[in-house]
Amino acid sequence: MIEKPARQINTVIMTFIILGLMACITTPHVSTKVENGIHLEQYKTYRLQPGKIYSEPGRPADPAGVEAVLKSDIPKELEQRGLKLSTDNPDLIFTYAATRRLEHTQEEGWAYHEGIIDLMAVDATGQKVWSSHLQAILDPSDKTYRQLKEAIVRAFKNYPSVK
Numbered sequence: 001m002i003e004k005p006a007r008q009i010n011t012v013i014m015t016f017i018i019l020g021l022m023a024c025i026t027t028p029h030v031s032t033k034v035e036n037g038i039h040l041e042q043y044k045t046y047r048l049q050p051g052k053i054y055s056e057p058g059r060p061a062d063p064a065g066v067e068a069v070l071k072s073d074i075p076k077e078l079e080q081r082g083l084k085l086s087t088d089n090p091d092l093i094f095t096y097a098a099t100r101r102l103e104h105t106q107e108e109g110w111a112y113h114e115g116i117i118d119l120m121a122v123d124a125t126g127q128k129v130w131s132s133h134l135q136a137i138l139d140p141s142d143k144t145y146r147q148l149k150e151a152i153v154r155a156f157k158n159y160p161s162v163k
Helices: 003-026 063-080 146-155
Strands: 029-034 045-048 052-055 092-104 111-123 128-137
Touching: 029 146, 045 063, 052 063, 063 092, 063 146, 111 146, 128 146
Parallel strands: 045 092, 052 092
Antiparallel strands: 029 128, 092 111, 111 128
C-alpha cells in the first residue's frame, strides 16, 4: 500500500520536471546590444533590408515562412516605438541573418533543430548601432512561428521610443 502513493508522487514529480524542461527548451534565448555612445531614441526612420536565411543541406528551413514573420513583426515592433518607415533616406537600416541547423548531443545521443537569428541595425554612415542574437530549439510542429514571434518581441523589449 505504501508503494502506490510513492509511485504516484514520483510520477507527478517527473511530469513537472519534464514540463519544466520542455518550457526551457522552447523559450528563445535573446541577447541584445546597443553600441557604446549610441542613443537609439535619436533615430526616427527605418528601412528593413531583407537578409539571408540559411539551412543545412537537406534540411528544410521554410525560408518563406520565416521571412514573412521577420518582415511583418520587426516593423511592427519598430513602429510601436515611434519609428517611421522610410524607403528613401532612413536613419537606420535593419537586416537579419537566419540559420536552422541540426544539433547532436554526444552524451544523450539525441538530435534537435536549433534556430538562430541575428538582427542588426546600421545608421546612415553604415556604423552598427544595435544588434540582437536570438536562439531557440525549434518545435517542428509549430506552424505559427510562436517562438520566432516571441523572440522578436523580446529582442525589442528594451528598445527605446523615439523622442
